[in-house]
Structures are given as C-alpha cells and as structure tokens.
Amino acid sequence: MIKPVPHVAALGAYALADLGGAKTISMAQNESAFPASPAAIAAGRAAMTELPCYPDPEWRELRTEIAEIHKLEPDMILCGAGSMELIGCLIRAYAGPGDRVLGTDYGYAFVVSASAQVQADYVKAREVDLTVSVGDILDAVTSDTRIVFVCNPGNPTGTLITNAAIISLRKALPADVILVVDQAYAEFSDVENDPAEVFALVDRGDTVVMRTLSKAYGMAGARVGWGYFPPAIAAEVRKLLNPNNISIAAQAAAAAAMRDQDHMRDVVARTAAIRDRFADDCRAMGLSVPQSHTNFVLLRFASDEQAQRADQALRVENLLMRGMGGYGLSDCLRATICTPEIMDRARDVLKGVMT
Template sequence: MTLSPRPGLLDITPYKPGASAPKGAIKLSSNENALGASEKAAEAFRNAGDKLHLYPDGGASKLREAIGQEEGIDPARIVCGAGSDELLQLIGRAYLEPGDKVVQNEYGFLVYRLVALQCGAELVSAKETNYRADVDTLLEAAGTDAKIVFLANPNNPTGTYIPEREVRRLRENLPEDTLLVLDSAYTEFVDEPDYTSGMALVDEYANTVVTRTFSKIHGLAGVRLGWMYGPAEIVDVIHRVRGPFNVNLPAIEAGTAAIRDRAFMAKSKAHNDQWLAFLQQQIGGLGYEVTPSVCNFVLVHFPDEPGRSAADADRFLQQRGLVVRPLQPYGLPNALRITVGDEDANRRVVEALAAFAGT
C-alpha cells in the first residue's frame, strides 16, 4: 500500500529562491546585503565554533533581550525563528485549519501561499493598484471570515509600501478575530515620514503581529534568523508550536552582535540609498518602466514583445554573468527583480540593460 500525504500537499509548488550565481557571475536575485554581514556579527559567529557541542538556549533569551533593548520593546513578547519564513509557517500551523480563508495582496510574498496550502486553507489574493497593496480590496477579500491577512510592508517583489494611516485603516476595519500579520522584512531601508513598521500597532490593537528578519539590512541570510513581535497570548501560542531549539547557537550569537551594530546598519542603509537611486534613474532613463522602490531592489518592466521581453532580457543578462530574478511565479512574467549590489555590479547591470535596449 502506497503511503499518501495529506490531501492538497502534492498541489504545492515548492518555493524556489533566487537562482545561485555560477562561478564568476554576479548574483542579484535574492535581495542580499551588498556589503555582506557586519564584521562584529561574523566574529561572533566564528567564536561560536568553540561551543558547537552545546545545545543553544531554547528561548534565545540573549538575542531577545538584545532586540528588546535596541527596538525599545518587551523581550517577553518576542519569538525568534529560523528566518521570518519559519515564523510565518508557525503562525499558520498555530491558527489555520482546513477550509479557513487567508488573504494577501495580489503580488504578495510567495511564502504566504505556501503557508495557506500547507494548512489546507483557501488563499484569496486582493487586487493591487499600481503595484501597491490596496486596503479596500484587502478588506473586501477578507470579508467577515478571514482567519489571517498577510501584508508585507514594504512588499516583495514590488518594492512599494502603504502609509501608516492605511495600515491602521486595514486593522480597524478587519474583524477583531482576524489576525493581521505585518511582514516588515525591509523596514530598515525605509525612511518615508508616513511609513510605519507596525510595531506600535501591535501594542494598540489585538490580533496583530509583526515579523522581522536578519537577512536583509543585517546581512545574515545564511544563518536563517528572524523574529516576531506580538501580543503575549499569541507569542505564548507560537512558543507552543515551535521546535524546542529552533534557533541555532551561532545564529543567536551572530544576531545578538548584528542587532547592536548600528554603525553597520547605517552604512548599509547609506549604500542602498545611493545605489537604489542610481539604478532607478539609470534604468528608467533607458526607457524601461521601473516601479518606485523603498527596498534594496528594483522591479523593472519589459514589453511583451519577442526579443524585448523580460525572458529575453534575463537570458541576455545571464550571458553577461548577471543573475537576476524572473517573476513568473508572482504573476509578473513581464518583469525582473534586480537587487541593489555593490558599485561594480550596479554599473554592470545598467551597462548590460543599455546594451540589451540597443539590440
């Protein structure tokens, strides 16, 4: 007799991260930090090598205390995980049952779909306006029975955000028993005056959580580390469903050093500010439509024409050793997502797109 998985699991298309770069190529497909990681975090990671025979602190207390101090929040209301991806999955495991409704914006992060499908829930995508989440369509999709609404703000892969007043309007008009998950993975790159990471909303409204990551501004994508801030009752539930040692010891040490290295964060932010503006101005100047971004990547649109399409551009870039992210899985077949790299990478991708435009 053949062992069968739970119904619906074989319908899931596994998440595919940005393509790895072959030797000698430049990887601009995964929104990694162009400056690498904080040297203080790297040193803490190396020093952890002397303690690899020990189990980590199951509650990641040292890391939670450091996050709490730097963010000005209660460490007891923080849960750490193996990337924010794990925390999103734990939320689904804790609160979703087969048939429940999950809502996301049209071009929401693909992990939300995986969370819903893994739990047998129904996923509803709300139309966006100009590649930006639309609170009215999210509320219409949620209705009176949505169990979870996921909102990445800023959003990946579009790079857009909605202001604090709209996030508040979303929370205020959702049913009280609908969980709003604010995915703020790119929050450190944003300095728009009307933006909020959502941390204050967690304190003001029930059934609201924020997830954050060490993969972007901190440059720790390789150690898989993230955290969630939420009401005490929800945090308690997530602790009950997570693994007892879900964050490894080197990650705890590296994350503790990284969250305290504000100088590296500022340096990363300054680099991104400079080169994000460069990419948007230069690529836009070549005649391509570029969606305004507040993240560490740009969304570039191509015409749906043979020889000029996003797929053609992707092949052209690959031939020149530049690996970017095609977006067919997101329903954006005519766009490419390009990560902000170091100066050489940024100039090379502009030169390659200029050559492609002239072919």
C-alpha cells in the first residue's frame, strides 16, 4: 500500500457543517439570508460566454473595484478562492515545523487545520467573556510565534473588539510576528469600526487584513475572498496561490457586487434587524446570547444536555443549527440568520424546549 507522509496521514479532514437531509433548512453555515446583488448575478451570467478562456490571474477588474470602495492600493490586494485559500497560503509561506501559530479560544477553526498541514503548532490564547483579549494574546506570544490570527468580529461568538484594541495589539507584538486580522463579517460592523484604521496597519509591513464576499455580499457559492497585504508578504503568498483560482464568472459577479454597495448595505441592515429581534426573543426565554456583530448569533443553554435537546427538536422540524462542541462550547448552538419566517419557526421550537 502506498502511504502518505506521516503528518498528513495523522490529519483529520476539515469538518464542515452537517447539512442534514434534502428537506433540511440549514442555519449552520452563515450563508446570507438574501440573494446577491441582481447586478452581480447578471454579470456572472454574461461572463459565461467567456468560459473557453482562462480567468484573469491578476483579478484586475475585481481588484480595481475593491480598491476604489476601500481607498486601497490595488497592487496590495490578493484574491483567493474564499479567504480560506489566502489563509492557507499565508501559513504555508511563513510557518513550518517548530513554529507557532497563535489564535484565540474561539478563533476560525480552519487556521488549526492549515497550521497542522505545515506541522506548525497551533496555540490558543484565552478569550474573556467570549471576546478576544489583547492582554491574553500578548501573554501567549513566545520566541517561536510567527503568526497571530484575530477574528474580528469573532466566529462563532459574534463579538467585536475596537480598532483601538487591534492597533494596540499590533504595536505591542514583536516586529517579526505577522498579525492577521480576519474580517469575514466586517461589513456588519464597519459602521462601528472605521475599516480604514485597520487597513492602515498594512502599511507597516507586518499586518494582513482578510475579507470575503461570502457573507454580506451573499456570494458564498462563488468562492471569492480577498486580502490586503504588505508587498513583501504578498509576493511570497502569491507564489502559492493557484494562478487561475477564481473563475471568470465569479470574478465578474464579484466586481459587480462591489459596485453595488447599496445592495450590500441593505442586506446588512435587513439581516441585523432580523438578528436583533431573534436574539431578544431568545434572551427573553432565558438563553444567554452575546451581542452579535455578524449574520449569526451564538445561543448558550443552561447545560450541554439542554443544547442537545434543542438541536434534536430543531432537527425534527427540519431546522439545523451548528453545534459548537468542536470549539469547546458544547452548551451552545450557532444560528445563522435566515428569513423572518425561518427565524420565527426556530424561535417557536426553542421556546418549546425552554418551557
């Protein structure tokens, strides 16, 4: 039998959400409750006539639109097949055996897998009240630390720290440690945290900011993410990216989505209104729900057993939330915000469990 290299053989496959059966309504993957911009859909369809050709490996149109919206330098933007590709390539470029990648208690789980793929040690810094703690991150840094990942807003917690906290963290970290600020849900918090303040850290040469079109732009199926990189780091990461990583149709749709900021802001506002009403209803039942700055809420039950009962009751009604046992939060379910009708159904099921 042909054997893989030992560290790959020891890996487990990255665990995606349980999607249930054909009739199941998924509330588990933090997909958008609303469709992508009509302009994005039209642009993607129109681009299908170009399928005989390879996609633009420099993502020129898409980078131009991103740079225009966020007032950034286009040449410092890298695009990936979701932010996952960019995260994986960054870790491959800057970490290896004996190095440490530092995250937080409830940071993005894919970073754990990407670190294991290069035989780097993944270490978690404590979060306080389900929120990133700058002090605890700094306490966990050692001479072997190469990269620090901070999700802001957090997933699966939905919590947010200020730009001032991010800036203070960067100033206190050693200059040879890369800080990665994963902002997959930032469009839901940009009104609270001016994005320009965090993007400005990239000019230091030691900070990367990641974003995606999977959430607020409703384009998870297109697999389009992007990051703002210092030129020296971008050059190394670029070597590892698939040179034709985003399809012609996805690039065209993503560029059109970036141009339609009104649609994105409308989706964010509608999602937040549904989210806050659902969260208030859950708190009224006695559930603990941290203030969310994303398109999901974390529901904390009185016990692991109660969370399991809620999960089973939801499944009976063909509703599927995400269990959080893999994050050490087995007393929690994470609920993606869906349409009001679906959220009302979920609320009624939970009310039955709680009573």
